[in-house]
Amino acid sequence: MNPVLEVQDLSQDFGGLRALNELSLTVNSGEIVALIGPNGAGKTTFFNCVTGIYTPTEGKMFLYDREGSPKLLNGKKPHVITAMGMARTFQNIRLFSDMTVLENVMIGRHCRTRAGILGAVMRDGRTRREEQESIDASYALLELVRLQDMWNETARNLPYGA
Ligand SMILES: Nc1ncnc2c1ncn2[C@@H]1O[C@H](COP(=O)(O)OP(=O)(O)O)[C@@H](O)[C@H]1O
Ligand SMILES: [Mg+2]
DSSP states (O other): OOEEEEEEEEEEEETTEEEEEEEEEEEETTOOOOOOOSTTSSHHHHHHHHTTSSOOSEEEEEEEOTTSOEEEOTTOOHHHHHHHTOOOOOSSOOOOTTSBHHHHHHHHTGGGOOOOHHHHHHOOHHHHHHHHHHHHHHHHHHHHTTOGGGTTSBGGGSOOOO
16 A cells, blocks of 8 residues: 555644644545544645645645655645645635636646746647647546536536535
């Protein structure tokens, strides 16, 4: 079992309120792990800590890279943690309602692309190749969740299921 995420003795205080109390857990490669608990249990606080939104009061958090070496998450900014490979979604999802389903997924993997403003304007070969790669990878993700038939649907037309 290769660890992917390792959290050691994580605590988060808000003034006198301890939202997380010495939480330790390891998530291994290939595992799907759920964090469950009643309202106010600290689930969102945990996600805010490991994604760099909050600075935990105590504890260490590591994300393992592809070579299997642990990288400390403490002190890193959210966009840096995302680039390291840990993404999150929010309880209130925010879609770009006038864009298509595929385009919304493509934006979600923007941190995996390199083209800048110049490339977008000039549309050189490398930028166009990268864009095609992004389209293919996003379509594959839609297939994974069986939404590929909706790829060209405008996001506002999707039922949220809630
Ligand atoms: N930014 C914050 N400031 C103060 N208290 C907070 C903050 N975020 C969460 N809390 C408190 O921490 C506790 C855990 O909240 P939360 O992590 O949102 O729980 P859950 O997501 O499991 O419902 C709650 O008592 C909540 O009121
Ligand atoms: Mg919550």
